[in-house]
Amino acid sequence: MTAPPRRRIDQLGALLSAVATAALLLLPFVVFKANRIVPGDPHGLLEVLPRWGATACLGTLAFAGVVALTARGARLRLAAALLGVLAVALAVAAAANALTPPGDKVVRVAPGGAFWLLLACLLLLATDAITRMRPGPALRVLLLALFLVIAGAALAHGTFDNLSVMREYAVNAARFAREVRQHLYLALGSLGAAVIVALPIGILCHRVPRLRSAILGALNLVETIPAIALFGILMAPLGALAAALPRAGELGISGIGAAPAAVALFLYALLPIVANTVVGLKRVSRAAVEAARGMGMTPWQVLRRIELVLALPVILTGIRVVLVQNIGMVTIAALIGGGGLGTFVFQGIGQTAIDLVLLGAIPIVVLAFSAAVLLDALVEVMDRAKA
Amino acid sequence: MLVRLAALALLLAFLLFPQSFAPLFAPLTQYGAPPIYDQGNLLQLALAQLTTVCIAAAASTLVAVGLGILVTRPEGAQFLPLSRSLVNVGQTFPPVAVLAVTVPLVGFGEKPTLIALFAYGLLPIFENTVTGLRSCPPEVLEAANGMGMSARERLLSVELPLALPLIFEGIRLSLVINVGTATIGSTVAAKGLGEVIIAGLLSNNTAFILQGGLVTGLMAVLLYEALAALERRFSRAVQLD
Amino acid sequence: MIRIEDLSKQYDATTVVDHVSFSVERNSITVIVGTSGSGKSTLLRMINRLVEPSSGRVLLEGSDTRGEPAHLLRRRIGYVIQGNGLFPHRTVTENIATVPRLLKWDESRIRARVEELLHVFQLDPATYAQAFPHQLSGGQQQRVGVARALAAEPAVLLMDEPFGALDPIIRAKAQEDLLDIQRRFGTTIVLVTHDMDEAFRLGDRVAVMSQGRLLQYDHPATLLTHPADPFVSRMTGVADRAMKLLSLTTAGEAALPGGAAQGPSVPASASLREVLSELLWQGATCAVVLNEDGTPRGQLTVAAILARGRP
Numbered sequence: 001m002t003a004p005p006r007r008r009i010d011q012l013g014a015l016l017s018a019v020a021t022a023a024l025l026l027l028p029f030v031v032f033k034a035n036r037i038v039p040g041d042p043h044g045l046l047e048v049l050p051r052w053g054a055t056a057c058l059g060t061l062a063f064a065g066v067v068a069l070t071a072r073g074a075r076l077r078l079a080a081a082l083l084g085v086l087a088v089a090l091a092v093a094a095a096a097n098a099l100t101p102p103g104d105k106v107v108r109v110a111p112g113g114a115f116w117l118l119l120a121c122l123l124l125l126a127t128d129a130i131t132r133m134r135p136g137p138a139l140r141v142l143l144l145a146l147f148l149v150i151a152g153a154a155l156a157h158g159t160f161d162n163l164s165v166m167r168e169y170a171v172n173a174a175r176f177a178r179e180v181r182q183h184l185y186l187a188l189g190s191l192g193a194a195v196i197v198a199l200p201i202g203i204l205c206h207r208v209p210r211l212r213s214a215i216l217g218a219l220n221l222v223e224t225i226p227a228i229a230l231f232g233i234l235m236a237p238l239g240a241l242a243a244a245l246p247r248a249g250e251l252g253i254s255g256i257g258a259a260p261a262a263v264a265l266f267l268y269a270l271l272p273i274v275a276n277t278v279v280g281l282k283r284v285s286r287a288a289v290e291a292a293r294g295m296g297m298t299p300w301q302v303l304r305r306i307e308l309v310l311a312l313p314v315i316l317t318g319i320r321v322v323l324v325q326n327i328g329m330v331t332i333a334a335l336i337g338g339g340g341l342g343t344f345v346f347q348g349i350g351q352t353a354i355d356l357v358l359l360g361a362i363p364i365v366v367l368a369f370s371a372a373v374l375l376d377a378l379v380e381v382m383d384r385a386k387a
Numbered sequence: 388m389l390v391r392l393a394a395l396a397l398l399l400a401f402l403l404f405p406q407s408f409a410p411l412f413a414p415l416t417q418y419g420a421p422p423i424y425d426q427g428n429l430l431q432l433a434l435a436q437l438t439t440v441c442i443a444a445a446a447s448t449l450v451a452v453g454l455g456i457l458v459t460r461p462e463g464a465q466f467l468p469l470s471r472s473l474v475n476v477g478q479t480f481p482p483v484a485v486l487a488v489t490v491p492l493v494g495f496g497e498k499p500t501l502i503a504l505f506a507y508g509l510l511p512i513f514e515n516t517v518t519g520l521r522s523c524p525p526e527v528l529e530a531a532n533g534m535g536m537s538a539r540e541r542l543l544s545v546e547l548p549l550a551l552p553l554i555f556e557g558i559r560l561s562l563v564i565n566v567g568t569a570t571i572g573s574t575v576a577a578k579g580l581g582e583v584i585i586a587g588l589l590s591n592n593t594a595f596i597l598q599g600g601l602v603t604g605l606m607a608v609l610l611y612e613a614l615a616a617l618e619r620r621f622s623r624a625v626q627l628d
Numbered sequence: 629m630i631r632i633e634d635l636s637k638q639y640d641a642t643t644v645v646d647h648v649s650f651s652v653e654r655n656s657i658t659v660i661v662g663t664s665g666s667g668k669s670t671l672l673r674m675i676n677r678l679v680e681p682s683s684g685r686v687l688l689e690g691s692d693t694r695g696e697p698a699h700l701l702r703r704r705i706g707y708v709i710q711g712n713g714l715f716p717h718r719t720v721t722e723n724i725a726t727v728p729r730l731l732k733w734d735e736s737r738i739r740a741r742v743e744e745l746l747h748v749f750q751l752d753p754a755t756y757a758q759a760f761p762h763q764l765s766g767g768q769q770q771r772v773g774v775a776r777a778l779a780a781e782p783a784v785l786l787m788d789e790p791f792g793a794l795d796p797i798i799r800a801k802a803q804e805d806l807l808d809i810q811r812r813f814g815t816t817i818v819l820v821t822h823d824m825d826e827a828f829r830l831g832d833r834v835a836v837m838s839q840g841r842l843l844q845y846d847h848p849a850t851l852l853t854h855p856a857d858p859f860v861s862r863m864t865g866v867a868d869r870a871m872k873l874l875s876l877t878t879a880g881e882a883a884l885p886g887g888a889a890q891g892p893s894v895p896a897s898a899s900l901r902e903v904l905s906e907l908l909w910q911g912a913t914c915a916v917v918l919n920e921d922g923t924p925r926g927q928l929t930v931a932a933i934l935a936r937g938r939p
Contacts, residue, residue, distance in 0.1 A: 012466060127476070128469040224563070224607040226570040229584050229600020236593040328481025332571065336588060345487045349575060354491035361484040368479040376475075530713025532678060533786075534727050534776075535702030548717050 012128055013068030016121040020065070023121075027113035030095045033164075035106045036353055042112060048095040060087035061118070068125055078129035084122040088115065089154070096162035110164040110355060137377030144373045148366075164355040165362070172344070172359070180363065182258070183340035186333060187326040190262050194269030195319065201270070202277025202315075203303070212278065219271035227264065227332050234260035235336065261333035268329065269322040276318025280311030313383045320375035327368045331360070391612050398605045402430040405598075412594035422594045424583045433602060436579035439497060439572065440565045443504035448558055451509045455516025455554075456542065467517075474510050482507045482568045490575050500572030500579075507568060508561040515557030519550025552618070559614045566607040570599070629654040629816050630675065630784065635684035637670055644670050646840035647684070652833075654783075657810055657817040659831035661824055661863065667840040668820045669788055675818065676705045676786055688784070703727055706777030706785035706815070710792045712769050714761040720746075720772050721757045727780040745775040748809065767798040774806070778813065787819040791826065803829055824863055828872060836860050849876050853939030870937040874901040882936060883917040883926030891915050896925050904933050 028042030046054050064084035071077055096109040130143065160166045169176055205212040222230075238259050284307050292302045308315075334342030344360030347353075401408055405423045412422040423429075457463040458470050485506055489499040523546050531541045573581025580599045587595025630652040637645040645667040652658045662668040673679040675686055677698040686693045693701055714723050721742050728738045746753045749771040761769055770790065777785055791799045803826065810817055821827055827834045828848045835845040836859070844856040852873045855861040864872065880896030891914040894903045903915055907930055917925040 010465075012469065124469070124473075127472050131468040131472045221604070221608065224567060224611075225600050225604040226567040226581070226584070228570055228581065228588070229596060229603060232584055232588050232596035233593065233600055235588075235591075235596075324479050328483065331481055331483040335574070335585070342483070345483065346574065349487060349490055352491070354488070357487045357491070361487050364484050365480055368481060369476065372475070372479045524713070524716075526709055526711035526713035527715060528713075529678075529709055530707070530773075531715075532699075533676060533702060533707030533709065533713075535699045535704075535730060536726075537699045540730065545715060 009069050010072075013065075013070075013125070016125055017065040017068055020061070020118050020121040023114045023117035024061075027117065029112050029114045030092065030099065031110045031112045032099050033108040033110065036108055036355075040108070040110065043095070043099070045091065045095075045114065048098050049091060050098075053091065053094055057087045057091040060084055064122065064125070074129045074132040078126055078133070081122050081126035081129060085119065085126070088118050088122065090159070093159045093163060096160070096164075100162045105167075108164040108167060108355065109162060137380040140373055141377045144370060148370070165358050168344075168353070168355045168359045176344075176359070179339055179341050179343055179360075182338075183327070183330050183342075183364075183367070186258060186262055186265060186330045186338065186340055187323065190265035191269055191319065191322055191326055193262075194266050194273055194322065197266075198270045198273035199277060199315075202274040203281065205274060206278050206281040216271070216275060216278075219274060222267050223271050227268070227329050228335055230264040230267065231260050231333065231336050231338075234263050238263065257336070258333065258338045260336060261330065261338035265326050265329060265333075269326065272318040272321045272325075273315070276314050276321075277311065280314030280318075281307055283314065284310045313379050316375060316379045316382060320372065320379065323371045323375060324368050327364060327371060331364055391609065394605060395609055398602065398609065401598075401602065402433055405429050412598065416592055416594045420590065420592050420594070424586065424595050424598055426586060427582065429580075429583070429598070429602070432578060432580050432583065433606065436566070436569050436572075436581075436603070437606065439500055439577065439579065440504060440562060440569050443501050443565060444508055444558065444562045446501075446505050447508035447561060448512055450505075451512035451557075452516050452554060454509075455513050455520060456547075459517060459520040460538075470513070470517075474514055477506075477510050480507075483571055486571060486575060495576040497572075497577050499575050500569060500577040503572070504565045504569060508565055511561045511564075512554065512557040515553045516550065519553035520546055522553075523549050555614075555618050559611065559618070562614065563607050563611045566610060567603060570603055629656075629689060630818070631687040632671075632675070633685050633687065635671065635674055635686065636682050637667070637674060637679060638682045643840050645674070645681075648837075648840075648842045649684075650835060650842060650845045652816060652818060654816055655814050656832040657807075657819065657830050658833050658835060659827040660818065660820045660835045660837060661822065661827045662837035663822060663863075665839070666837040668822075668837050671837070672786055672788055672818060672820045675784075676702050676707060678702075703730055703780060704782055704784075706780075706782040708773050708777045708785070708787040708790045710789040712761075712773035714769055714772060714776070716761055719758050719760060720751070720764070723761070723772060724776045724779050726776060731780055733780075741779060741781075745779060748812070749775050749805070751775075767794060767802065770794060770798075770802060771805070774809070778809070778815065781813075783816060785815045785817045787817065789821055790819070791821075806830065824865065828864075828876065836863055849873060852876075871901050874904060874933065874937050875899045877936060879903050879915070879917045879928055880919075880925055882932065883928055884932060885926045891927070893918050893924075894928075896920065900928075900933050900936055903928055904930070907933075 024045060029045040030043050030048060031040035032043055033040035045057065049057065060083055064080040067077055067080035071080070092111050092115050099109045100107055130140075135143070154160065155166070161170070201215065205215055225233075288306055288310065289302060292306045293299075297305065330338070330340045331342035331345055333340050334346050341360040341364050344356050345364075348356030348358075348360065409422045416422050454470065458467045482503055486499055486503040489502045493499055493502065527545060527549070528541070531545045536544065569577070569579055570581035570584060573579050573585055580603050583599030583602075584596050587593065587597075587599065632651070633649055635645060635648045636643065648667075648671060660668045660671060670679055674681050675688075675693070677693060688701075688705075715726070718726075724742045724745055725738050728741060733741075742757070743753055746757065751768065751771060756764070756768070761772070764772065770793070774787075774790065777787075791802050794802055806817075807830065809815070819830060831848055833845060834848050834851055836843045836851065836857075838857075838859050844851060844860050846854075851860055851864055852869050855864065861869075877900050878896060879894050879898045879900060882900055883896070891912045892906055892910050893916040894906060896917050896919050898906075907913065907915055913931075914927055914929045916927055919925050
């Protein structure tokens, strides 16, 4: 005779609700700055929104809080969290609109601590709900795509135009597109080159164990050199190369700019891919390889059709690590003139303009996160196909 | 072993008597620029960087191990799936971005670097703590319970000691990665070897860049090896199969 | 000594242990036997509250086991499991000393006790005291597991398939050793197994469980002669029940005084089954039963033995 499970308050929900409520009460929702440079005046949620707006927003948040505390269904929790995110996003956009005199291009309305904490709590709630749902790879990619489309649409539509970050974007619009492209070229280009070189090296290391420790050791050494140092170190030889061979200069190889960054990223990418290739090949069952050879496949065919295919999930994991790592490291390339979203980050640091920093940092995080989700889904699909 | 001692000797020699290495670096400079970094004491910078890394590591360890213990207890089990997701997500945040967003909050200098290194160092340690605690053989736990150990006694006498090798591995990894990452802290005026590198970038002085980069790399490698030796010395023979 | 009163355990809708009651006498060995899923392990673990009963209670020496915190209760009860669960990061000595340390015995007493146990379990202290579990063979690990359970001189020892992982020769020796230990320390033992032969060899009383219910709790002989349920006779085996019955009595117990002292001699400790086997082998009809010191105890005829082989 067991009693039915009593309704207990969800601890995570309680924690997040407490933090969110404290944030709303103690921290500013938006910060109003007369121009870019002066420090800002804090404003609370209730101050800046019209009565109905504040009520709608707080009501949605309260609903999300109640759901977080009591509801058990993952889908309901996810829906409530996303509604909350929507409400908070619209509220901050509305606040920006409310505080900006029409036609004014100088004032800056930035999201305040309360906004960030609320967003964080709601996203944590959503993440928890998604994790509990244990979605398959396809669903995860779908959720990501949905989120990106909706966010992209809202940004394109101009909902957030009066928000400080978007103001910075407006000033730097053309450059932004260029830097995003540059960022992706560098990240993906160096990855591509690395895969082409690292895969054969990995296969070699697997086949010839004696080479393994030497090569892995050397690559490990490369990893310990901090990124800015490696970027910088490569500048001299590349500069010399460009000076010696005019053709090289035309190809884009030079001592400054993207070239040293690309080479450094390429070098950093080698270790994870080589290491994962070796591990992946090691884990291929000997029995499968024996059977294939017994069937009359040539070694090349065995490699291509059996070993690499079975090792693919592990190799792809290495590629995923590199891609996410690269997207982060390209940020530093900005220091040597390599372009990319890092230019905004470092400019923002230099000018103490957080909005500029965010203009660079947020897309970087979104790119890295999306890459991770996409590649993880790909790895899982490959793994399932095998199992 | 000999190689490591030689490397350590070389590093110390360079940090203590940098000018004696001048002839080595002279060919890398142009227009008579100083071959050895002279805008600050290299030894002090190296130590400052190491200090920052160690403080951040200590904080990361405390928090990450604490959280790791929490989510493996029955009371905290509901937080486990979420913490796993957060770890995955957290690994996609480039440390530079973390650094960049903390500066406006806490200003320039050591603080944002400490925060960024702390946040970035949590993940390997937390992940390894959870894995280590969860891979305790079930019959060992059953025996410990059956003998009358309270949950706390079991945690301290059995689970943590068995998880320690893995936790230590996480701490080691986190420390070594952070030594390299800390160089970026110099872009926000933290004291460290990064400023040597940046000075080199700004004045096109490859010698400076090399000095900063190699010293950091060498420190990272030596730290890694030293911690490995420490772990070997202190761990008892734990064969779990 | 231990009284189990109407003990039940449910997980959601499934009843794993169904209103089981029986008593275990002091200084005896009770074996709980059943197939997998019969609830025998769950029942055992309700005695030391590793599993909390859904209903019913356990009385240990007259007092309810729920009267104190579970982990304190368990320090008074020895517990041995299949796989041992020896702490891999502790030496043999440290493993054995675990509960005495929890009970805050003083060091000299702990040391003496560990040494005593190592001798009793035939593990040379010089070689094994500082060894780690992974350096021991399977049989040695099992002995350390039992030693550890007995370290704090518990009145009760619970064992869950303790010999399951041992190969047959070592298992027989381990069972012998257990009987010796029980005689030596006077511990009350409750042992769970799926092996009926083991139950017969070790148990003063045997409890047969099936699907959570206790079918019969009796001396082993009674299970053979008066099975309470067809399942019990299936478990004990119908094919050679007579031989099983004979194996439960020793020559010393069944010997008749006097008679012509001619025929092969057998020790008093041999079972009737072994005596019958020897008589068949030698083609004799009568055996002389000898005490340990060689003096004659009595005689046993084939007819007398055969009479013992039926209810």
